[in-house]
Amino acid sequence: MSIEAPERPKAPELFPGDEEYRRHLGGRRRKAVIFQMFCLAMLSLAVLSLATLLYTIINDSFGLVATVNENDPEEIVAGLGHDPEVTGLQDLSHDQLVGLLEANVSRGVGRRLEREQRFYEDRLVFESDATWAEICSSGGSPTGCTAGPRPHADVLQLVNERVVVPDVIASYPLVSSLLDPAGFEQEVTEEFEAGSFPDHDIEQVSIEWRAWFNPTFLTTPQNSTPEVAGIRTAILGSTWMVAITILFAVPVGLGAAIYLVEYARPTRLNEFIQTNINNLAGVPSIIYGMLGLAIFVRLLEPVTSGAVFTDGVPPSDNGRTVLAAGLTLGLLTLPVVIISAQEALKAVPDSLRHAGLALGATRWQTVRSQILPVALPGILTGTILAVARAVGETAPLIMVGAATFVTTDPTGPFSKFTALPIQIFQWTSRPQPEFHNIAAAASIALLLLLLTLNAVAVIVRNRYSRRAE
């Protein structure tokens, strides 16, 4: 629809006439629509890529599995004189379950389990009373000496792990499992017919649903058998590392940013420093890994191995510890923390600085009470995002020598450790398909960890910006 403007002043030679103007307007509008569609298409592409990523991970983390048990639970139950139709393993009594363990587990493994946590309050199963009294009276007595007896569920899990010993021989991704469960059965049968599993009989195979990502997976340590492997060591390793990264990068980065924004005069030196910080933010992480290896692992080995803090045996025999990795990631994060803190500080209007200084406040008083509270949400958001980035870093950790197979939890800054991305990397490079499933499950855990960090960033920002208003 066009608008008539009969009284428009005439400027024929500079502006197009009404007719031409309308034609031109149509062209402008078409261009606008095309550009809008282009932006929408790009957005869809971005959403699609993210959706594909999530699909891949989730698809591998859940689905049907074909399991072969070394000992069939039904036979075990029948062996104890129960009807397998009525009674399952979980219905057996505590005594029966412990009895199963006693009969099927080697004495050495049994002792280890008992030292971890005993089976009965009043008596021992694998250890002799005399040895028990001896190890419990010694200095580094194991946890079993003080902890209460194992609960029923715990013993049941042990029986499952050690007596039944389920072995996943084939797994099917989530979407195929949902759409074509019969196809999986057929596939497994064909595999058997082709003689892929000479050790097993097709009668033993049970096909069931399995969530690779489950609470047990999160709380069990690393294991060489994918069915029972978990990521507790990796999660704890990542947590320790992030804690050290934050402790190092946040105070240093914030201090540097405050100096550069609030105090530094625009001298050549300061401009040089600023340019370098900007460049450092773009340095590939593998380079930081090399730096970390040279400085923290080699040069500062007495510190990172904890040797300087103890008189006797150092907590670690070399510098490849949580501390070295945390500091390396701290260095990697530092430029980003500085830059985001600088941006947040620069966004605070100068009028507030002037207001503070005009009242006779020192620069520090003004920064502390007026500038920082306003800049804090921005600083925290930038910092947490930078740290979240560091949690997912793999290359520098490989350089500083994060171990790929650690079954004991890190207990302090001088522990050997592994981290979630390292664990995922290591599992995906294994040939057995089950490792790919747990790698996908570990990816979910890593994503959830990052999501939590980002959620914290949002909550903190909202909370502080409300207070600042």
Place this chain on the structure above:
Amino acid sequence: MSNETSADRSIGDVIEANPTTATGPRIGSTEAVFEPPGVIETNEMSVYYGAFRAVADVSLAFGKNQISALIGPSGCGKSTVLRSLNRMNDLIATARTEGEVHYHGQNIYADGVDPVEVRRTIGMVFQKPNPFPKSIFDNIAWGAKINGFKGSKIEMEDLVREALESAALWDEVKDKLNESGYSLSGGQQQRLCIARAIATKPDVILMDEPCSALDPIATLRIEELMLELKEDYSIIIVTHNMQQAARVSDKTAFFNVKLNDAGMRTGRLVEYSPTDQLFTSPREKDTEDYITGRFG
């Protein structure tokens, strides 16, 4: 006096007519008027931004318990002069002040003078209201706290109340002292900023176009407030509004932009006289042109 100044007769006249020494009585321009020693006196003050000389050779004396107005066209350096009176110009990395600024006879640009101390004594109110993003109470209490206020909680409450009463804001905000300073209207925010400046017990208050962001009614309230405040404080105000200068000030300094030999625009003091005299019978042709609206 520099060569540039003597090359320019009218400026030379002004400075001869307003001799400024650190102490002692002064002789007015046309009639002999006894003036007490100024609370702030500038002596041959020039301000540079890098190599650019923004204002040159300003010699002025601002009287105690008076309102002194600085007027002039845009770019004449009146705000620069104001900011150099409490060393706020130090915050601009390239700014440099030459000459002397005396506060009760002490050069505030002398070595060893802490600008923090200067600003606590010579407070400032800015063009745009700039309350802190804190409660009304904290806006005022903070200045006292950082300057080492030793009183009790009740004494602090009294101080806040007193400052808000002096700024004619108490009745409007007494029920919402815990609300954010941003919840107030523009005019109220500016009075909050005045109250904040008063609470640190300064001697002089500098105001940099304090009403330019306000509507006429809010402007009127601030003007009334200035007239009340001059009982206790010396006020120096920069304004674009000649009527405002005429309404509130006791003395007015007119600045103008002059091109020097190199073609650089430099602000210079043209005339400094009692306000009624400057607006009724200006001595300088430039002043007359400006106040009659022929330029600027």
